[in-house]
Amino acid sequence: MSGIDLAVTAVDGRARTGILATPRGDVRTPVFMPVGTAGTVKAMYPDQVHALGSDIILGNTYHLMLRPGAERVAALGGLHVFVNWPWPILTDSGGFQVMSLAALRKIDEDGVTFRSHLDGSVHRLTPERSLEIQALLDSDIHMQLDECVALPAERAEVERSMRLSLRWAERSKQAFAGTEGRALFGIVQGGDQHDLRVVSAGGLAAIGFDGYAIGGLAVGEPQEVMLAILDTTVPALPAARPRYLMGVGQPDDIVEAVRRGVDMFDCVLPTRAGRHGVAYTRFGRLNMKNARHADDPRPLDEAAGWPPARDYSRAYLHHLVKSGESLGGMLLSWNNLAYYQHLMAGLRAAISARQLDDFVARAKEGWAGGDLPEL
Amino acid sequence: MSGIDLAVTAVDGRARTGILATPRGDVRTPVFMPVGTAGTVKAMYPDQVHALGSDIILGNTYHLMLRPGAERVAALGGLHVFVNWPWPILTDSGGFQVMSLAALRKIDEDGVTFRSHLDGSVHRLTPERSLEIQALLDSDIHMQLDECVALPAERAEVERSMRLSLRWAERSKQAFAGTEGRALFGIVQGGDQHDLRVVSAGGLAAIGFDGYAIGGLAVGEPQEVMLAILDTTVPALPAARPRYLMGVGQPDDIVEAVRRGVDMFDCVLPTRAGRHGVAYTRFGRLNMKNARHADDPRPLDEAAGWPPARDYSRAYLHHLVKSGESLGGMLLSWNNLAYYQHLMAGLRAAISARQLDDFVARAKEGWAGGDLPEL
Numbered sequence: 001m002s003g004i005d006l007a008v009t010a011v012d013g014r015a016r017t018g019i020l021a022t023p024r025g026d027v028r029t030p031v032f033m034p035v036g037t038a039g040t041v042k043a044m045y046p047d048q049v050h051a052l053g054s055d056i057i058l059g060n061t062y063h064l065m066l067r068p069g070a071e072r073v074a075a076l077g078g079l080h081v082f083v084n085w086p087w088p089i090l091t092d093s094g095g096f097q098v099m100s101l102a103a104l105r106k107i108d109e110d111g112v113t114f115r116s117h118l119d120g121s122v123h124r125l126t127p128e129r130s131l132e133i134q135a136l137l138d139s140d141i142h143m144q145l146d147e148c149v150a151l152p153a154e155r156a157e158v159e160r161s162m163r164l165s166l167r168w169a170e171r172s173k174q175a176f177a178g179t180e181g182r183a184l185f186g187i188v189q190g191g192d193q194h195d196l197r198v199v200s201a202g203g204l205a206a207i208g209f210d211g212y213a214i215g216g217l218a219v220g221e222p223q224e225v226m227l228a229i230l231d232t233t234v235p236a237l238p239a240a241r242p243r244y245l246m247g248v249g250q251p252d253d254i255v256e257a258v259r260r261g262v263d264m265f266d267c268v269l270p271t272r273a274g275r276h277g278v279a280y281t282r283f284g285r286l287n288m289k290n291a292r293h294a295d296d297p298r299p300l301d302e303a304a305g306w307p308p309a310r311d312y313s314r315a316y317l318h319h320l321v322k323s324g325e326s327l328g329g330m331l332l333s334w335n336n337l338a339y340y341q342h343l344m345a346g347l348r349a350a351i352s353a354r355q356l357d358d359f360v361a362r363a364k365e366g367w368a369g370g371d372l373p374e375l
Numbered sequence: 376m377s378g379i380d381l382a383v384t385a386v387d388g389r390a391r392t393g394i395l396a397t398p399r400g401d402v403r404t405p406v407f408m409p410v411g412t413a414g415t416v417k418a419m420y421p422d423q424v425h426a427l428g429s430d431i432i433l434g435n436t437y438h439l440m441l442r443p444g445a446e447r448v449a450a451l452g453g454l455h456v457f458v459n460w461p462w463p464i465l466t467d468s469g470g471f472q473v474m475s476l477a478a479l480r481k482i483d484e485d486g487v488t489f490r491s492h493l494d495g496s497v498h499r500l501t502p503e504r505s506l507e508i509q510a511l512l513d514s515d516i517h518m519q520l521d522e523c524v525a526l527p528a529e530r531a532e533v534e535r536s537m538r539l540s541l542r543w544a545e546r547s548k549q550a551f552a553g554t555e556g557r558a559l560f561g562i563v564q565g566g567d568q569h570d571l572r573v574v575s576a577g578g579l580a581a582i583g584f585d586g587y588a589i590g591g592l593a594v595g596e597p598q599e600v601m602l603a604i605l606d607t608t609v610p611a612l613p614a615a616r617p618r619y620l621m622g623v624g625q626p627d628d629i630v631e632a633v634r635r636g637v638d639m640f641d642c643v644l645p646t647r648a649g650r651h652g653v654a655y656t657r658f659g660r661l662n663m664k665n666a667r668h669a670d671d672p673r674p675l676d677e678a679a680g681w682p683p684a685r686d687y688s689r690a691y692l693h694h695l696v697k698s699g700e701s702l703g704g705m706l707l708s709w710n711n712l713a714y715y716q717h718l719m720a721g722l723r724a725a726i727s728a729r730q731l732d733d734f735v736a737r738a739k740e741g742w743a744g745g746d747l748p749e750l
Contacts, residue, residue, distance in 0.1 A: 038694075038698050038700060039691070039694060039695075039698075039700075040695060040700050040702040042700065042701060042702070043701045043702065043705070044702070045702070045705070045706075067694065067697070067698060068669065068690070068694045072669070072670060072690070075670065076670070076672050076688060076690050076691075077672065081672075081688075082688065082690070082691055082694075083691065084686055084687055084691070294443065294447070295447060295450065295451070297451050297452065297456075311459055312459055313451060313456075313457065315443070315447070315451050315457070316414070316451075316457055316458065316459070319413075319414060319442065319443045319457075320414075320415060322442070323413050323414075323442060325413060325414075325415050325417065326417060326418045326701055326704065326705075327415040327417070327418065327419070327420070329701065330418070330420070330701075330705070331420075
């Protein structure tokens with residue numbers, strides 16, 4: 001029995017909207033999942049994240065296995081209890097952070113050995129251990145361990161890595177067998193090679209997963225490369241199952257991927273950008289460090305429905321960011337997540353109304369139009 | 376016309392409770408004023424600070440004059456608008472931070488010249504300029520510029536400084552004359568010299584202020600020295616006017632000062648300690664970095680009425696603090712301010728019920744009893 005079930009309620013072109021039912025609650029798709037890296041969506045209270053319309057968050061297996069440790073989280077009642085988030089959680093496999101953060105990593109057929117970036121201690125992840133950790137964390141959606149190559153890369157290297165990920169997918173399916181009430185997603189690899197992506201998608205579909213992620217994108221390639229890969233990959237995936245584009249992305253990336261049939265997204269951008277003084281608005285990205293905001297009494301966007309965009313002046317946000325005050329990151333992270341979830345709600349409504357093209361055109365017009373005129 | 380009016384509603388021994396009416400709202404006394412150093416009570420949303428029962432916050436003239444600048448705040452509508460806090464605000468004179476933070480400070484009869492700790496730029500504060508800045512900020516209660524000597528100090532130095540502060544008090548009163556709807560407080564100095572404190576208090580009372588602060592305490596002296604100075608100083612102040620003990624303090628300091636007739640307090644401790652991993656509870660101060668919390672599923676205090684003490688495990692708080700996650704400082708600052716305001720509400724209710732001694736005895740018993748037994 002799969003732990004999740006996708007009910008598509010409307011389609012518009014290749015885009016679709018629906019409900020992903022999980023034992024811990026329904027997830028409205030297309031969905032943006034805020035990233036709760038080390039057990040916290042940074043600079044946000046959990047109930048605040050939920051109130052913005054976040055039906056599900058992501059937890060990073062790599063961070064949590066190193067600190068506080070998966071066995072400890074399990075003894076404390078699991079990740080939901082630990083982080084005070086009773087709603088659905090997806091955990092990644094840990095593989096991506098091993099590649100990007102850990103020192104002295106060494107991949108072999110069986111798994112990957114690496115040193116913690118925190119204290120240099122040696123750890124090992126295999127497909128089986130990754131799922132064991134995710135079971136200890138008790139997340140609702142588990143991801144298979146995969147290998148992700150940075151682009152550009154040689155075709156032979158991309159193919160080797162994709163085939164390794166496919167063998168790990170098979171082992172993950174076997175290790176997961178018998179798990180009740182939880183879901184397992186396979187991950188399509190194949191870099192920028194269209195035929196390899198189709199091979200990977202077909203291989204995963206043959207194994208059979210509760211959902212399918214598309215990995216190895218948004219790793220430095222131009223947007224048109226990513227979108228072309230989506231054009232090839234999405235149709236090769238089982239239509240009845242959710243499709244998840246990992247680590248994406250900018251609002252424009254999300255909109256274009258939704259158009260191509262993607263259901264799920266995660267990205268650190270809204271919270272990371274918020275901590276670095278960047279605000280996402282319907283006018284595009286605003287750098288609040290910019291001196292032009294220093295004397296501006298206007299809010300970020302008086303038409304927005306969320307307090308950080310409405311109740312604080314740009315001058316104050318500029319002051320907070322320049323002064324390194326934590327409230328700056330708190331307000332901008334809140335604004336950015338609110339903007340992202342507002343965008344997702346708009347996409348869902350537009351698909352339901354079969355007006356996605358109009359919605360996207362208006363959103364892009366707003367981003368391209370630039371900010372309010374200077375005072 | 377004074378901008379404020381104190382109505383004492385009950386007394387218990389020398390302690391008193393009442394309402395300090397200001398044009399921007401009533402302040403329940405004894406009151407603890409959270410410190411909004413640079414225009415933000417660190418790691419807290421303003422409406423959250425207010426919801427904890429904070430009727431008034433403090434703003435630091437030194438920080439705000441340097442960044443974003445008093446004239447800029449005035450052009451943006453004043454400090455209340457700038458920081459999104461429509462309720463009362465007290466501003467200090469800037470003098471204390473000049474002494475503790477600025478470089479190359481030089482005091483003369485007329486004022487103090489110093490270099491900004493931010494960029495080395497040269498600034499000057501006089502009694503008149505401090506009040507001009509506070510008028511630009513448009514705070515509700517202004518403080519006179521004073522000089523504060525660190526203890527221990529020679530009597531001659533304490534007396535010289537006290538008499539300078541008294542002359543600055545006279546100039547402050549003249550500069551403030553004609554201001555409508557705002558209040559000006561004088562500041563008693565005199566270090567640990569009881570007779571000098573009485574001279575200072577008498578001198579200020581002769582000038583006539585809307586309220587009287589006791590400065591130059593909690594600067595390193597033992598608690599019994601501070602309390603003895605309060606025993607001498609408070610009776611020398613006009614009973615109809617509020618008494619404010621600046622920069623104090625630990626919960627035990629506040630309780631003892633309330634017993635001696637003090638009405639107002641401010642301190643960075645609850646928020647600063649929160650950012651450094653320390654929780655204030657009815658069991659006393661808990662260092663959440665301590666490894667004994669790492670596996671403890673219990674909340675800080677399940678009997679507390681505020682979410683950070685009730686809805687998150689000690690293990691999670693420990694994890695957040697150890698990981699340097701901003702949510703750790705957010706939750707502990709919130710808890711600590713909630714605890715402080717809960718304590719103040721308890722003190723007010725106890726005075727009203729003429730049961731202050733019982734209340735204080737129970738509070739001290741809690742702090743002395745130590746934490747919950749280890750698991």
